[in-house]
Amino acid sequence: MNLTRRQFIKRMTAGIAGFVGIGALGYSYAWYIEPRLLSRQTYVIEHPKVPRAFHNFKILQFSDTHLGFHYDLEQLEKLVRKINEEKPDLLLFTGDLVDEPQTYPFSPRLVDELKKLHAPNGKYWIYGNHDHGGYGTEKIQQVMDSSGFQLLQNEHRTIKNGDSSFTLAGLDDVMLGKPDIAGALYGADEELFTLLMVHEPDVADRFTDKAVDIQLSGHSHGGQVQLPLIGHLVTPPYADKYVEGHYSITETFDLYVSRGIGTTRLPYRFLCRPEYSVFQLKHKDI
Numbered sequence: 442m443n444l445t446r447r448q449f450i451k452r453m454t455a456g457i458a459g460f461v462g463i464g465a466l467g468y469s470y471a472w473y474i475e476p477r478l479l480s481r482q483t484y485v486i487e488h489p490k491v492p493r494a495f496h497n498f499k500i501l502q503f504s505d506t507h508l509g510f511h512y513d514l515e516q517l518e519k520l521v522r523k524i525n526e527e528k529p530d531l532l533l534f535t536g537d538l539v540d541e542p543q544t545y546p547f548s549p550r551l552v553d554e555l556k557k558l559h560a561p562n563g564k565y566w567i568y569g570n571h572d573h574g575g576y577g578t579e580k581i582q583q584v585m586d587s588s589g590f591q592l593l594q595n596e597h598r599t600i601k602n603g604d605s606s607f608t609l610a611g612l613d614d615v616m617l618g619k620p621d622i623a624g625a626l627y628g629a630d631e632e633l634f635t636l637l638m639v640h641e642p643d644v645a646d647r648f649t650d651k652a653v654d655i656q657l658s659g660h661s662h663g664g665q666v667q668l669p670l671i672g673h674l675v676t677p678p679y680a681d682k683y684v685e686g687h688y689s690i691t692e693t694f695d696l697y698v699s700r701g702i703g704t705t706r707l708p709y710r711f712l713c714r715p716e717y718s719v720f721q722l723k724h725k726d727i
């Protein structure tokens with residue numbers, strides 16, 4: 442087919458306009474839409490060490506809100522409502538509450554919102570690298586303390602139901618804290634089902650010989666941007682190997698990595714929706 446010069450220019454222009462249009466659409470989607478498309482990830486953890494008394498026990502994990510970086514208190518308010526609708530038995534936050542504690546304008550409303558979160562068996566949290574960064578260590582702890590969250594910094598608690606129990610441990614942040622796995626598990630009963638919170642997922646490889654059954658992490662943000670067939674492009678240090686979802690590290694040790702709620706560095710998410718995770722414990726007969 443022979444095109445006249447005018448037709449050729451017209452088609453070229455239309456083609457370029459289309460390409461730019463799709464690019465702009467994708468860009469707008471990644472900036473304005475997907476970061477707000479909160480998703481719910483569900484996992485069933487069926488394990489012989491889960492006591493019968495904890496059959497159907499519901500643990501909710503949220504991570505990496507990065508308040509102050511394209512994530513505000515209105516969004517947090519919606520998240521709080523959603524989490525409370527889930528009626529979790531136990532609530533876990535795996536770090537990075539605020540993007541930059543040094544510059545974030547802390548308001549009493551932050552505590553008011555976090556305080557509203559309800560879980561009968563407790564609310565626990567660990568430090569992420571952004572919490573320790575920018576002199577945030579004490580400020581973030583103040584906020585979380587006032588909101589009814591208990592910090593697990595290289596320590597553990599026993600979660601009880603009648604005579605049955607399991608261990609919940611938390612590690613200090615690997616990048617900017619002083620992580621001490623021996624301290625976190627010191628005195629814990631190795632026979633009990635043990636869940637460990639660690640902000641950075643990749644260190645799971647170091648814990649294969651520890652009495653830990655499950656590790657819950659965040660930090661990766663799933664890479665924030667993923668491409669079809671290629672997957673994630675960039676992840677932060679210590680989230681290189683384990684980026685999102687479930688990994689069987691050994692036959693007796695599983696890792697779950699949350700893509701988190703907010704964003705950092707760049708305010709985009711593409712094919713990498715924000716998420717919170719719901720874990721349902723099930724006792725497994727052997």
Ligand SMILES: [Fe+2]
Binds near residue numbers: 662
């Ligand atoms: Fe983060």
